[in-house]
Every structure is written in C-alpha cells, then in structure tokens.
Amino acid sequence: MHHQRSREPLWWLPFSGGMMVDALAIPALVIVTGLLIPFALVNPESFRNLLIHPLVRAAVFVIAALSFFHAAHRLKFTLIDLGLKDAKIALGFICYGGAIVGTLLTAAIALGLM
Amino acid sequence: MPSYPKPQVKQYHPPVKATWWLARPAYIKFMVRELTSLFIAGYAAFLVVLMAKADDVAAFQSIMDALKTPVSILLHLIVLGFALFHSITFFNLTPRVLVVQRGEDRLADAAIAGAHYAMWLVATLVILFVATR
Amino acid sequence: MAGNTGETTTLEVFRYHPEQDSEPRYQTYQVPYQKEWVVLDALNYIKNEIDGSLTFRWSCRMGVCGSCGMMVNGTPRLTCAAFLKDFHPQTIRVEPLAHFPVIRDLVINFDDFINKLTEAKAWLIPKEEKSIEQGEYLQTPAQLAAFKQYSMCINCMLCYAACPVYALEPAFTGPAAIALAQRYNMDSRDGAREERMNYISSDEGVWECTLVGECSVVCPKHVDPAGAIQRAKLETAQEWWQSMLMPWARK
Numbered sequence: 001m002h003h004q005r006s007r008e009p010l011w012w013l014p015f016s017g018g019m020m021v022d023a024l025a026i027p028a029l030v031i032v033t034g035l036l037i038p039f040a041l042v043n044p045e046s047f048r049n050l051l052i053h054p055l056v057r058a059a060v061f062v063i064a065a066l067s068f069f070h071a072a073h074r075l076k077f078t079l080i081d082l083g084l085k086d087a088k089i090a091l092g093f094i095c096y097g098g099a100i101v102g103t104l105l106t107a108a109i110a111l112g113l114m
Numbered sequence: 115m116p117s118y119p120k121p122q123v124k125q126y127h128p129p130v131k132a133t134w135w136l137a138r139p140a141y142i143k144f145m146v147r148e149l150t151s152l153f154i155a156g157y158a159a160f161l162v163v164l165m166a167k168a169d170d171v172a173a174f175q176s177i178m179d180a181l182k183t184p185v186s187i188l189l190h191l192i193v194l195g196f197a198l199f200h201s202i203t204f205f206n207l208t209p210r211v212l213v214v215q216r217g218e219d220r221l222a223d224a225a226i227a228g229a230h231y232a233m234w235l236v237a238t239l240v241i242l243f244v245a246t247r
Numbered sequence: 248m249a250g251n252t253g254e255t256t257t258l259e260v261f262r263y264h265p266e267q268d269s270e271p272r273y274q275t276y277q278v279p280y281q282k283e284w285v286v287l288d289a290l291n292y293i294k295n296e297i298d299g300s301l302t303f304r305w306s307c308r309m310g311v312c313g314s315c316g317m318m319v320n321g322t323p324r325l326t327c328a329a330f331l332k333d334f335h336p337q338t339i340r341v342e343p344l345a346h347f348p349v350i351r352d353l354v355i356n357f358d359d360f361i362n363k364l365t366e367a368k369a370w371l372i373p374k375e376e377k378s379i380e381q382g383e384y385l386q387t388p389a390q391l392a393a394f395k396q397y398s399m400c401i402n403c404m405l406c407y408a409a410c411p412v413y414a415l416e417p418a419f420t421g422p423a424a425i426a427l428a429q430r431y432n433m434d435s436r437d438g439a440r441e442e443r444m445n446y447i448s449s450d451e452g453v454w455e456c457t458l459v460g461e462c463s464v465v466c467p468k469h470v471d472p473a474g475a476i477q478r479a480k481l482e483t484a485q486e487w488w489q490s491m492l493m494p495w496a497r498k
Contacts, residue, residue: 001366003445008454009484016484022154023201024234028241030157030197033164034190038182042245044175050244051168060165064158071155077457078148083132085416102159109166124265125348125356130414137321141411144459207458210474211481218392 011073011096018070021063029063057110065103072099147203150196157193205230256280256335258289260301261342263349271349273340274298280335286326287315290341290353303353310467313403317353318342323408323465345408346417359417360404363424366446371431374438390435397430397475399468406462406472412455419455420447422462422472429475448483456480 036042050056072095079091108114135141167173180186208230209223255277263271276297278289287305294301305315308327315326320340331339347355377384406422413419428443447453456476463473489496 003366003449003452005445005448005483005487006450006452006454007487008450009487012454012480012484013488018151019200019204022151022158022197023204023230024237025241026154026157026197027194027201027234028238029161030190030194032241032245033160033181034187034194036242036245037178038187044178046247047178047245048168048171048174051165056244057165060161064162067151067155067158071151074148074151078145081135081411081415081457083415102162106162106165109162112169114166123350125350126263126265126271127348128345130346134411134414138461140461140464141459144457148457207477210471211477213474213478215389215393218388220392 011069014066014069014099015073018066018068018073021066022070025063026067061106061110064106065099068099068102068106069096072096147199150200153193153196154200157197201234205234252280252282254280254335256289256331257338258286258293259338259340260290260293260353261340261349262301262352263343264300264351275338280331282332284331286317286319286324286329286331286339286341289331289339290326301353302351311401313401316344316403316405316408318345318408323405325403325405325467328467344404346410346414347404347407357404360402360407360421360424363420364402364427367420367424367428368439368443368446369424369427369431371434371437372439373436384436386435393435394430394433397426397433397470400427400430400470400472401468403467405465405467409461409465411459411461412457416451416455418451420449420452422466422476423470425453425479426470426472426475429479444479444483444486447479448487453479453483 032042032047037044037047051060076088076091076095079095080088084091105114135145164174164177167177205227209226212226214221214226256279258276258278259273260276261271262268262274276289276293278284278292278297281288285308287308290301290303291305294303303315303317303326305327306312307314310325310328313325316323317326318324318341319326319329320334320337321342323344326341341353343349343353343355347357347359350356373384400423402423404423407413410419410422413421425447428447431437432440432443453476456473458473458477460473463471466472
C-alpha cells in the first residue's frame, strides 16, 4: 500500500517554535506585567519606550505569532479529541486561520501601521 | 496454509464517551496542559495590545493603571501558573525527544533537560534586566 | 500451602458470550487470596475450579509473551504481573483490553494491530543481502544501543489500550507499531527506512499523536513509545521542511 507523507510538519514547526519560545519567555514577561509593574519595580515610561523599540517589537511579534500558532494547533487537536474529528478540516481552517489573522494583525501593529 | 472462513461472531464494540478524559487523572492533566496554550496565547495577545498602545501615552498609562488592580494581578498569577506548568512539562520531556547517543550510552536526561532549564534562566534574566533598566 | 491466607478475594469479571448475550455482563467470583498470586492465577483458578466457560488468553505467565493484557481496575495491565496483594481487599475488576472489539469474555480482536505491524514492515529488510557464505551482519554495541530499547516491545498492546487517540481514531497507527517501525529504521543493518517513514509519517501516523504519554506509562517493558513518536515527528518534520526548502537536495 502506498503511503503519502503528511503535510502536518507545515503547522508543526511553528507549533514547536511556539512551545519553545513560550516556555522560555512567557513566565518572565508575566512577572514583568503582573508583578513588577504593579509593585513599581519597572518604570512605566521606560517600559513604554521599550515597546516602541524595533528590536523589542520584533521580539513581541515572534513571541505572539508563535504563541498563536502553538495554541491554534493544540486547540484543533483538543477539539478533535473531544469528539469533533469529522470536522478536522474545518477546524484546521478556523484555528490556523485565526493564528494567521492574529499574526498579520501583530505584524501590522509592530510595523506601526495600526 | 489452510484456508477457512473466519468465524462470524458478533463482536462487542465498547463505546467511546466524549468524557473519556475525565476517566483518569493522567488524561485530565493532559487536557489542562493543552488548555494552558490558550491562556498563554491570550497573554501574548495582551502584549500585542500593549505594543499597539505604546504610541498613545494616555491609553498606555490607563493600561498601566489597570495592571495595578487586584483583578489584573490575580489573572497574571493564574497565567503564570499555567505558563510554569507548560515550561516545566516541556523541559522535562526534552530528553525523550532529543536523544544524543555517545557510543553505547546516551547523554544523561539531566544534561538535556538541564541545558533547557539553563536557557530558561538566561532568557528570564535577560527579560527582567531589560525590563527593569 | 505457602502464602495461603485462608481469606478470599473478589474478582468482578467482564463476560460476553455472543451466542447467548446481546450485551456484556459482569460476573463476581471469590478466589483464594494467595499472597504470591497474580490476577492471571485468579483467572485460571476460576476457569479450573469455578467456571470453565471463562475465556482469556495467556501463555508465558512471566511478562515476556504479551498475551495476557487486560484492563485491571481500569488500567491496562499484564495480568501475570498484577499481584492480588496490591488490590486486596478491594474488588478486582477485570475487563478485556480497551479500544479493541471483544470476541468473547476477555478475548479481543487485534487484527488491526497485526495489520499495522505488517504495514510498518516491522521486520529486518537488510540494506545489502548477504548469502550464508558471506557471513553475519555485523553490528557494534553502539549500533545495537541505538534501537535496543524499541526492540523490547512484546506486542502486548497495553499502549493501544491506554491511548485515547486510538480510542477515538482506530486508523491511528498507534504507539507500538510506530516504536517498532523506528526499531528497524534505527537498525544499522536495515535498508527500508524510506518506506517505513512514509507509513508512519502519513496523516494517520505520528501526526495523530497529541503526546498524552499514557502509552509509555503503561508499557511493561519500558519501550517509551511516546518518545519514539516524538523523535519520529522531529525527524520527519525536518525531512519535510528540507524537501520544501531545498527540493534539489536528494538523499
């Protein structure tokens, strides 16, 4: 029987990238916005300037885009596992489509277009 | 090889429930692990909003004020819990995926996972340093 | 008799005789509680002394043949390795291995698994055929170490019983078939990696797996099929991206 290799690696690469980037960066960022800012250990004005800096914008774009694809991939498979396996293709469109839209919006924001 | 018709037996097909994941603690833990990705993506979306409002001093300041509320801190702590769960489960899995063979032996699990934890420490320190500058 | 406590323990056993039952039922038995007994001993006691109609598979009774896999209190176990003393005085519920059709009582139809082993070509296909005169296929200890863990699989199918993806999607190649495909892919003597990778990296192969990980938890031989699957995902994803980004580079 002839077997065709799946196209899944297309989505699996950003999924893995998101897994790694989320694991490395998210906890520290949550500490910054969740604890350091409220307890005045971060200067809000310098934080605002950081978010204008191109390198920081690029980093936020990468983190956000990969996080969106990571969550989309997991959400698709979780919904399939919860019994929606017949809707696999539709779920793919919705989940990855959402991640693509999120990524494009993030890019537009990072480039100052929005 | 003898050829004979397979016996016609009415086999029992056990049904699969949609609530299968509630049957074992390991399955529940799996579902929670999967759902952490949604919280993390939600937080990432929040960072994008922050980035979007960075040009508007007044809007940014009102977000900064909102971050000081107990609701915000609580939400952040929940996301932090999920993010830590994600990080730790992932780093602990890495030795089973990245198998490095040295002769007959493998590079120790602790070395592979340890390298990831070390990267995590460096990334955390860099982020905290840059943010508090 | 050593280990004879004089007590009895209770087994609640799944029964299904299709010629008379339209639905399965459970039957309760009292067996002697012997401290060294395993669930398989209790089942054999039932068959020998109480109810000869109870049907179940077993063979080596020492954890190497893979025949006696059943659900013991909801967990896939080799019944020859599940000690009564770990359950007593609680009732022990014995059911056929999950996620497979049931032929009779505790006997399941595992044709699907055998078909998958066949599709996965879970046997050695040498890179270069050697005649007897040419001698053995030589392998260093390091080359053996590369795949040895996956060669420990006894085809007991406990991993399939633990896998919720297989429960929901029977077309999923599944943990053991993928681990065994990798066992041969990583064998230095083998030459059929390309075909096996086509099979295990199809849509129903490794990509169905969501790394629940229970397969590796229940495996009695520490094969770690979950690890084998994740490694296969990584390898196959690298190959896919390479073929997309550098289509001119052929292996």
